[in-house]
Amino acid sequence: MAGNNVTRNSYVTVTIDGCEIQAPAGEILAVTLFVNGYRTLKYSPRIKEPRGFFCLMGSCQECVVLVDETITPACQKLVQEGIIVKTIKI
Amino acid sequence: MSKVIDDNVQKIDVVVLGAGPAGVAAATIASEHGADVAIIDENISGGGQIYRAPPKEYETHDSFKSPESYEGDRQRNYLSNSKVKTYFNYRVWSISQELVVSTISANGLKSWRPKALILANGALERIIPFPGWTLPGVMGLAACTILLKSQFVLPGRSTVVAGCGPLLMSVAYAIVKAGGNVSAIVDLSSKSEWVRVFPKMLSRPDLLLQGMKWLWKLKNEGIKIYNGYTVTKSEKDNDRLAITIAPFNHSGVNTDPKFQKLVEGECLAIGHGLIPSTEITRLLKAKHKYDLLKGGWVPVIDDEFRTSIPNVFIAGDASGISGAFSAVHKGRIAGLSALRDLNMISLKESKHKINNERNLLNKTENFGQAAAYLMRSRPELIKTITAETIVCRCEDVFRAEIDETIVSGAVDMNQLKAWTRCGMGPCQGRTCADSIEAILTSVVGSRELAGQWTGRAPLRPIPIEQIIGDYSYSDIPIPESAPL
Amino acid sequence: MGIYDIAVIGGGVMGCSTALHISRKKLKTVIIDSGALCREASGTNAGTLTLNMTRAALIPYAIKGWELWNSTEQWLYGDVGTISVNGLSLAFTEREEELLIKRAEARKAMGAPIEIVSSKKAQQLEPGLRQSVRSAAWCPKDGFTSAYLTGHAFRKVLNNEGVQIQEYFKVNKIDNENKYFLICNENGEFIKSKRIVLAGGVWLEYMLSLLNIFIPIKCLINQLIITERVEPVMKTVLSIANGLLSLKQFANGTVLIGGGWQGIGDTERGGVEAIPKNLVGNIRLACHTIPKLRFGRMARVWLGLEAETSDALPIIGNVPGFDDAYVIGSVHSGYTSGPYMGWLLSQFITGKEPDMPLFDPSRLLTQ
Numbered sequence: 001m002a003g004n005n006v007t008r009n010s011y012v013t014v015t016i017d018g019c020e021i022q023a024p025a026g027e028i029l030a031v032t033l034f035v036n037g038y039r040t041l042k043y044s045p046r047i048k049e050p051r052g053f054f055c056l057m058g059s060c061q062e063c064v065v066l067v068d069e070t071i072t073p074a075c076q077k078l079v080q081e082g083i084i085v086k087t088i089k090i
Numbered sequence: 091m092s093k094v095i096d097d098n099v100q101k102i103d104v105v106v107l108g109a110g111p112a113g114v115a116a117a118t119i120a121s122e123h124g125a126d127v128a129i130i131d132e133n134i135s136g137g138g139q140i141y142r143a144p145p146k147e148y149e150t151h152d153s154f155k156s157p158e159s160y161e162g163d164r165q166r167n168y169l170s171n172s173k174v175k176t177y178f179n180y181r182v183w184s185i186s187q188e189l190v191v192s193t194i195s196a197n198g199l200k201s202w203r204p205k206a207l208i209l210a211n212g213a214l215e216r217i218i219p220f221p222g223w224t225l226p227g228v229m230g231l232a233a234c235t236i237l238l239k240s241q242f243v244l245p246g247r248s249t250v251v252a253g254c255g256p257l258l259m260s261v262a263y264a265i266v267k268a269g270g271n272v273s274a275i276v277d278l279s280s281k282s283e284w285v286r287v288f289p290k291m292l293s294r295p296d297l298l299l300q301g302m303k304w305l306w307k308l309k310n311e312g313i314k315i316y317n318g319y320t321v322t323k324s325e326k327d328n329d330r331l332a333i334t335i336a337p338f339n340h341s342g343v344n345t346d347p348k349f350q351k352l353v354e355g356e357c358l359a360i361g362h363g364l365i366p367s368t369e370i371t372r373l374l375k376a377k378h379k380y381d382l383l384k385g386g387w388v389p390v391i392d393d394e395f396r397t398s399i400p401n402v403f404i405a406g407d408a409s410g411i412s413g414a415f416s417a418v419h420k421g422r423i424a425g426l427s428a429l430r431d432l433n434m435i436s437l438k439e440s441k442h443k444i445n446n447e448r449n450l451l452n453k454t455e456n457f458g459q460a461a462a463y464l465m466r467s468r469p470e471l472i473k474t475i476t477a478e479t480i481v482c483r484c485e486d487v488f489r490a491e492i493d494e495t496i497v498s499g500a501v502d503m504n505q506l507k508a509w510t511r512c513g514m515g516p517c518q519g520r521t522c523a524d525s526i527e528a529i530l531t532s533v534v535g536s537r538e539l540a541g542q543w544t545g546r547a548p549l550r551p552i553p554i555e556q557i558i559g560d561y562s563y564s565d566i567p568i569p570e571s572a573p574l
Numbered sequence: 575m576g577i578y579d580i581a582v583i584g585g586g587v588m589g590c591s592t593a594l595h596i597s598r599k600k601l602k603t604v605i606i607d608s609g610a611l612c613r614e615a616s617g618t619n620a621g622t623l624t625l626n627m628t629r630a631a632l633i634p635y636a637i638k639g640w641e642l643w644n645s646t647e648q649w650l651y652g653d654v655g656t657i658s659v660n661g662l663s664l665a666f667t668e669r670e671e672e673l674l675i676k677r678a679e680a681r682k683a684m685g686a687p688i689e690i691v692s693s694k695k696a697q698q699l700e701p702g703l704r705q706s707v708r709s710a711a712w713c714p715k716d717g718f719t720s721a722y723l724t725g726h727a728f729r730k731v732l733n734n735e736g737v738q739i740q741e742y743f744k745v746n747k748i749d750n751e752n753k754y755f756l757i758c759n760e761n762g763e764f765i766k767s768k769r770i771v772l773a774g775g776v777w778l779e780y781m782l783s784l785l786n787i788f789i790p791i792k793c794l795i796n797q798l799i800i801t802e803r804v805e806p807v808m809k810t811v812l813s814i815a816n817g818l819l820s821l822k823q824f825a826n827g828t829v830l831i832g833g834g835w836q837g838i839g840d841t842e843r844g845g846v847e848a849i850p851k852n853l854v855g856n857i858r859l860a861c862h863t864i865p866k867l868r869f870g871r872m873a874r875v876w877l878g879l880e881a882e883t884s885d886a887l888p889i890i891g892n893v894p895g896f897d898d899a900y901v902i903g904s905v906h907s908g909y910t911s912g913p914y915m916g917w918l919l920s921q922f923i924t925g926k927e928p929d930m931p932l933f934d935p936s937r938l939l940t941q
Contacts, residue, residue, distance in 0.1 A: 005154035005268075006242045010147055026145025031241045039226035045515075045803060045826055046486035052226030054483075054521075056233035057139060058132060059214055061516035061551065062483060064802075070555060070869045071802060078134070078145070090805050090827065184850065187838075192850050199850065499729075505610055508617065509726055516802045516873050547848060551802050551871035558858045558868065563666060566858050567851070568816060 012081040023079040030056060030063045030074035033085070041065050041074060042088035064088060098201075102126050104428055105191050105204035106174075107182055107370065110138020111414045112406025113210030114165050115421030116428070117174045120208075123429050128175045128202060130193060132550075135178060136169050137162045138212055138406075139232055140414045142240040158239075161414075184547035185373060189401060194552055198559050206401050206428035209371065210421060213364040213385065213407035216467065216524050217253075219481050219489075220474040222324030223360075227331055231257045231361030235264070244270040246356030250333050252276035252321045253361040255465035256301065261359055262313070263304040272313045273355040276335050278362065278471075279464050280318035287463055293456035294415075314353075321360060322350070322474050330356050342470035363465030364411045365524055371408075372545025374399050380537040382466050383459065384410030386524060387542055394427040394444060395420060403428050411465065412458030419451035472528050481529075482522045484515020492526060496533050502541045503527060516551045519543050577754050578604045578738070580923070581767035583745055583781060586616035587909055588902045589773030590728040591916025594649075596771075597737045599924050604765060605737055606757065608744035608777075612725030614844075615775050618878035619909050620798055620832035621721035622820050623656070625686040625713050626663040626677075627813050628907045631887060633684035634930060635918075639911035640715055649913070651734070652727030654719040657825070660699050660810040661716025664863065665708045674815040678711040688713045702808045702864045716811045718822050718830075721909065740765065748784045755899070769898040771919065776841050776881040778889070778903050787893055789938045791904055794880040795839040796832065797848050797856060802873045803827030807866040819859045829867060831860045837877040845877025882906065889935035890919055901935050 008024035015021070016038055023032040030053045033041060040050035041063050053063035056075045063074040066086040074085075106117040109131035117129040129136075135143050141162025144150055150159075169176065177193070180200070184192040185207070192201045215230045217223065229237075229245065231253055237243045238261070248271040251262045262272050291298045308315065320338040322345065324331050333353050337344040365386045368378060377390040377398040388410045389397045397404050405424035406417035423444050430440035475481060477490040487510050500506040503513075503526065512526055513519030519526075523543055530540040582593040585607030597603040605611070623643050628636040642649060643656050663678070665671040678688045688711050696710035697703050732739055743763070748770070749756035758764045774781040779791040804827055812821040813833070820832040835852040839845040853875065861867045881904040883889060888908070893899040902919050905911060918928040 005151040006144065007149040007151070008147070009149060024145070024147065026147035028236075028241060031237065031243055035243055041226075044224070044480075044483065044486050047480075049224055049480070049486070050226055051224060051483070053229065054224075054233065055215065055230050056236045057214075057230075058550065059517060060483065060521045061802075064516075066869075070553060071804070071871050072553070076132070090803070184847070186847050199854070201850070505613075508610075508613065508722055514874065516871070518874070547875055548872060551873045553871050554801070554857060554861060555868045557854060557872065558861055559854075561858055563862055566855050566862075568818060568855075 012079055014079050014083050014085060016085045017087055025079070027079050028075055029065070029067070029077040029079050029085065032079050033065070033074055038087060040087065043090070099190055100200070100202045102128055102202050102204050103432060104128070104206045104208060105130065105202050106208045106210060107191070108138065108210035108212055108406070108408070109133070109136035109169065109176070109178070110140065110210060110212050110406060110417065111165060112408070112417035112421035112424070113138070113208070114169050115418045116208045116210060116405050116425035118168060118172045119422045119425035120429055121172050121174045123435055125429060125432065125434055127173075128177060129169070130177045130180050130182060130191070132181045133178060136166050139236070141165060142236055144240050144242065148242070181550055183549050183552050185370065187374075194556050196556065198556065205432055206403065208424050208428055209402065209404040209408055210406045211367050211370055211408050213411060214367050214520055216362045216365050217360055218362050218471045218474060218525055219479045220322055220324065221476055221479050224480055224483055225324055225326055225331065227357045228324055229357065229359055231261050231359050234261050234359035238264040238268055242268070244268055245359060247271060248273045248355045249357045249359055250274050250276065250331070250353050250355035251359050253363070254278035255361070255363055256461050257361055259301060259304045259308070262308055266307060266311055272308070272311070274353040275308065275313060275315040276319045276321060276353070277315065277317050278320055278338055278468065280339060283464065287460035290456045290460035293453065297457055316351070320471065320474060321358070324358055327354065330354050331358055333358055338470070340470065343473040345473070362471065363467065364407060366408050366410060368542070369518065369520065369545055369549055371397060371404065372542060373547060373549065374402060374545070376402065378542065381410065383462055385462060385465070386467055387537070395424040396427055401431065411462045412455055413461055415454040416451055416458045419447045419454065422447045423451070467524065467528065469528055469532065472525065472532060475525065475529065481525055482510070482512040482515065484517050484521070485511040487512045489529070492529055496530060501534060502539070503530060503543050504541065506530060507543055513543050518546065576766070578602050578765065578767040580604075580769050580771060581606060581755065581757055581765055582771040582773055583757065584773035584775060584777070584903070585611040585741070586614055586773065586775050587612065587724060587912035588775070588905070588916060589771070590732065591913045592771050592773060592902060592919050593737050594728070594732060594735065595917045595920035596923060597735055599920060601924070603737045604740055604767065605732065606740045606743050606745060606765065608742070610725060610741050611729050611739065615879050615881070616909060616912070617722050617725050618798065618876055619721050619796070619880070620820050620822070620830050621719040621909065622811060622822065622832070622907070623717045623719065623910045624661055624811060624813065624820070624907060625681060625688065625715060626661050626711055627817060627820065628681070628910065629886060630680035630684050632905065632907070632911060633681050633686045635911040635914055636907065637685060637715065638914040640717070642913040643719055643910070644717070646727070650727055651731050654721075654723045654727055656717060656719045658715075658717040661713040661813070662696055662700055662810050663711040663813045663815055664696065664703075665710065665815045666706065666862070667708070670815040671708050674709065674711050677815065686713060687715055700808060700810045700812065702866055704863055704865055718811060720824070745781070745784070750785070769923070770900070771923070772893065772899065772901040773903055775903055776879045778881060778901065780841065782893065782901065785893055785896065785899060787895065788940050789889065789935060790884060790940060792882040792884075793841050794834070794882055795837045795845055796878045796880050797835045797837045797852055798876050798878055799831040799853065799856060799872055800874050801829040801831070801867070801870045804829060804867070804870040808864050812863055814859065814863065819856070819863060821860055821863060828873070829870065831856055833859065839877055839879065841879070845879060848875045848877065883938055885938070888915070888933045889938065890915060890932040891922065891934050894936040894939055
């Protein structure tokens with residue numbers, strides 16, 4: 001998936017839905033989730049449709065996940081060593 | 091770190107909201123003329139969306155460099171070498187009628203009271219709903235650009251690129267350049283529309299040439315380009331998306347099945363143009379007008395980029411879609427106007443410098459206007475919003491419910507909101523307002539009659555943990571209790 | 575256009591309830607509002623149906639109101655999403671405990687089923703509660719509606735029952751020359767009615783002045799905060815003994831935080847903006863009460879206008895000096911008792927003895 005004109009020098013370990021994942025330091029969490037196959041991040045309120053990131057700019061609020069229990073838009077969060085991320089099941 | 095409410099409202103000459111090209115231009119010029127300036131941006135560094143920087147941890151190779159990345163770096167360096175105080179990762183959540191700017195960040199709450207406020211908060215992407223637009227894997231063109239250019243990630247093994255405007259080719263080319271696969275390009279604009287804007291694009295031969303180079307490369311890869319087509323449906327097909335497209339022109343969408351085509355891709359990147367972001371100007375109750383070729387609702391401004399609110403200026407795409415190059419000049423004009431109104435430069439100097447910028451602006455605007463024409467709102471597109479299509483994603487409101495509410499008497503946007511909950515969710519209508527305005531307009535007759543949603547704070551959802559900080563129960567200032 | 579029997583000026587819950595009950599007594603009725611029905615206080619309040627937070631003197635009325643909101647299928651023929659749950663008013667300090675007991679007793683004396691319970695019992699009723707709570711006043715007859723659905727529901731039933739609805743009619747003059755009232759707006763349009771009911775909420779002071787009657791009515795600017803959807807974190811309606819928190823979670827997962835913290839605004843401009851300090855204070859109270867809230871996000875803030883008289887009791891009855899003009903409003907927590915008070919006024923207007931005493935407006939005359 002990666003382009004060929006960049007080198008990612010350092011990695012961090014994050015936990016996503018119980019799995020430990022290596023992600024390049026500085027990557028946007030929404031992107032980490034996406035490239036690791038976590039496309040459904042939450043369910044919509046009435047009809048419970050699966051939703052994932054949409055605008056990636058912090059506007060649509062579709063990409064919210066739990067980061068250390070706190071509701072966070074994944075596109076506004078950079079991965080950090082040790083964060084525990086959960087997709088939202090409600 | 092102890093998080094506190096910074097009770098002190100910091101007085102300052104100028105606050106600039108947004109560190110994209112317009113914001114950086116406004117902030118730096120004001121600062122160069124002696125103003126005490128703070129620039130605030132929710133991202134980690136300047137550049138806005140167009141010049142969004144890759145993570146500093148990444149090592150970018152020379153093959154990555156492009157005129158865009160150079161310009162982005164140049165602007166970021168210019169800003170950091172200036173005397174402008176930068177506040178990155180700060181989110182503005184409210185601006186009072188007295189222009190007190192309230193922000194929240196990992197450090198808690200902080201407010202400024204500027205003498206002049208310059209808004210450079212850019213634009214949003216317009217995406218007109220269609221069945222299946224909410225499926226994971228469907229993303230905006232801007233989102234796709236961020237993936238490619240600042241995260242170096244391909245959207246998928248194959249991508250369908252759809253919508254209108256220059257972003258379309260830019261994204262398709264970027265995918266191909268990164269070694270990815272574009273299944274199809276689905277362009278709302280007919281070939282004759284492109285021909286119509288060609289003369290305006292001649293004003294920037296370098297950009298025109300770049301565009302033609304992209305087009306040539308895409309055709310060379312054998313990528314099918316559909317002109318005058320729109321996406322009418324997206325369905326999940328195992329791990330891919332089956333996307334139905336149909337012919338589109340000024341009279342609308344041709345849903346005759348025999349003209350429909352099916353394209354497939356793992357992802358769909360779609361965007362129907364850019365809309366100036368009016369959440370701040372609506373919050374401040376500035377006057378707006380609807381200007382189709384500027385992207386839709388724009389704040390009413392004078393020719394020195396003053397809004398109808400005293401001491402509030404606006405620049406860049408937020409003042410009307412015209413692109414990154416125009417943004418710089420608009421930013422400088424807004425900065426100079428602010429300096430003039432603060433009496434920090436003479437009338438003579440401001441007139442002279444603004445004039446220079448305006449001449450430069452006029453040179454760049456032509457290309458921007460061509461792009462804005464291609465990206466304009468197309469009322470006929472609401473036909474793709476079928477009765478069972480979700481329109482308000484935050485609250486799961488269907489087109490059928492919206493239509494029913496209009497029939498039962500909701501005649502303006504605010505009333506429609508009260509009855510359907512559209513726009514009451516976390517995105518405050520940023521995603522669906524334009525589509526719903528278009529639907530309502532098709533019944534009531536004009537955008538002006540339909541109106542806009544009243545702007546409200548907070549501008550973005552605020553993490554409660556950040557707003558409460560550390561406190562004890564006795565810290566809470568309790569006003570007088572209610573009578574028995 | 576003929577002459578109405580009754581013109582109700584003000585389309586909030588007071589006005590709509592009065593108009594509904596009056597028209598059912600076969601009087602030709604029109605309801606007038608400067609905007610849309612129930613878009614002001616009645617549509618923007620927290621929707622709390624509370625006895626814990628209601629003034630002691632108004633408890634009997636609130637109980638009746640609570641019963642009406644819980645049986646809307648019988649009189650409103652519509653749904654405002656009424657949820658009936660336990661209500662708890664909480665004490666976290668010794669001083670609050672004293673206040674709690676005093677308030678509970680006053681309300682109990684007026685018929686409210688309120689009982690003081692221990693910290694343990696309070697936590698049983700509300701597991702999400704901060705464990706350091708000392709005690710609580712428990713009322714099983716509590717709950718809430720979705721206030722914003724009120725206008726839609728009233729519009730439908732009023733339409734169906736032949737009440738003329740005149741929205742976007744901003745009254746700026748009321749003439750009483752002939753045998754009827756001439757209600758005029760700024761565009762020169764007018765409505766004729768034999769009798770009128772002023773139900774203008776925070777604009778009652780203005781409306782009364784149109785009849786040359788001067789009663790000062792304070793306009794409170796109440797701050798309301800709603801969070802983004804969160805997992806279920808509470809199941810009761812919560813308040814604090816000092817009266818400064820109202821907290822509930824809707825079925826859709828959003829949590830509404832209220833309690834009367836003030837914002838900036840007035841009757842001319844409406845609610846203008848929140849005061850950041852008050853937002854922080856209000857949310858801190860909420861998080862102190864339900865700790866899990868700290869993981870959520872505040873999504874929207876709005877300001878609801880609420881009317882208050884100088885003695886904090888309502889005005890319901892004849893406009894002083896007028897046999898054919900009535901006034902209803904300025905009820906603290908008026909949303910709860912609105913439907914019942916409208917009923918009482920409709921009885922009074924049609925010459926019957928109201929089931930419960932009204933509140934004579936002339937007591938508040940300043941001239």
